[in-house]
């Protein structure tokens with residue numbers, strides 16, 4: 001064992017790096033053992049891999065999130081929109097990047113309206129799943145990502161928001177374009193794609209908001225414009241941007257959860273047998289997939305004061321990148337962390353982050369993935385992996401498959 005870190009930047013633990021794309025865990029484990037509080041000079045950020053540190057930072061509501069608070073030159077600051085004055089910067093963007101008071105002002109009404117719609121989706125998901133499987137039919141083999149994992153979250157969020165389902169392919173396309181804004185490692189073509197997607201989806205929502213104001217319907221967009229008319233402090237821009245956040249946040253991540261989960265269950269026959277014997281374990285299976293193969297690698301906070309993390313001095317404005325993936329495999333928290341076990345007793349994973357920014361979509365993602373697991377294995381009890389090489393996507397800080405070919409054995 002050496003004291004020299006195995007990596008020079010956290011990017012080398014992400015899907016951006018071909019070795020980590022295939023298997024990020026050996027590097028994360030080495031970091032956790034050798035330098036759990038690592039200074040990444042490329043991203044100008046601290047990279048934390050121990051559960052205790054990750055959890056403490058995620059839950060610390062005194063820390064900042066907005067990139068504008070980051071050090072000059074840091075990865076965080078490079079996410080800022082150029083050309084906007086400071087006050088506009090602080091107010092703009094989705095709740096993912098806002099700090100209080102703007103974060104609470106926007107998140108609270110959004111969450112209230114969204115959770116009422118998610119509660120309806122507890123039963124509504126059955127109709128979404130039925131549509132997806134009806135379209136699929138009874139093929140001998142199919143790509144589970146394209147046929148199930150991608151359409152389920154898109155159709156569910158489309159129904160919640162009240163947008164036409166016929167446009168779900170465009171939504172996926174827009175989501176993939178917009179999510180490129182979370183990284184600065186873009187080719188010019190990707191930047192062009194991101195900007196075109198942002199503009200198209202923004203215009204789409206603004207138009208839909210006007211339509212719902214004139215003629216309300218039973219959907220989240222109508223709920224939000226009504227709340228605004230009743231006095232909620234939300235501008236049109238904030239509503240549109242956060243609708244985009246729901247659309248984007250709800251797509252790639254949940255598709256990856258479903259895809260990663262089906263792959264894990266098919267490669268762990270004992271765990272799959274437990275689920276088949278007792279489909280009420282679907283919720284527990286979802287939690288274990290979230291822990292074992294988290295769709296999102298990291299989240300971040302910015303030090304609002306000089307502080308100490310894991311024994312290291314951190315100064316105000318420095319970025320703290322926290323590795324949810326490494327924390328979820330920390331042996332000091334989880335017994336046999338590298339074992340996939342859907343009946344594990346106590347597994348408080350951090351796949352959804354924590355504190356003020358904890359994922360707003362977690363309840364929806366859980367409903368969708370549990371329903372998808374139940375239906376896939378009920379409908380195709382002999383499902384197995386096809387003999388195809390697995391290809392993971394290369395988008396940094398997300399872990400999901402390009403395709404998952406399966407055979408139905410019918």
Ligand code: HEM
Nearest residue numbers: 095096246249250253254257299352353354357359361365
């Ligand atoms: C398996 C699925 C998902 C995973 C793993 C995931 C993960 C995350 C993580 C790690 C964060 C950052 C939390 C933090 O900084 O502490 C986050 C925030 C967020 N997620 Fe999710 N997410 C998922 C599904 C969804 C869904 C279904 C939606 C919406 C429909 C959504 C919308 C959001 C939004 C809007 C935020 C920003 C919240 C805030 O900063 O206040 N996510 N998510």
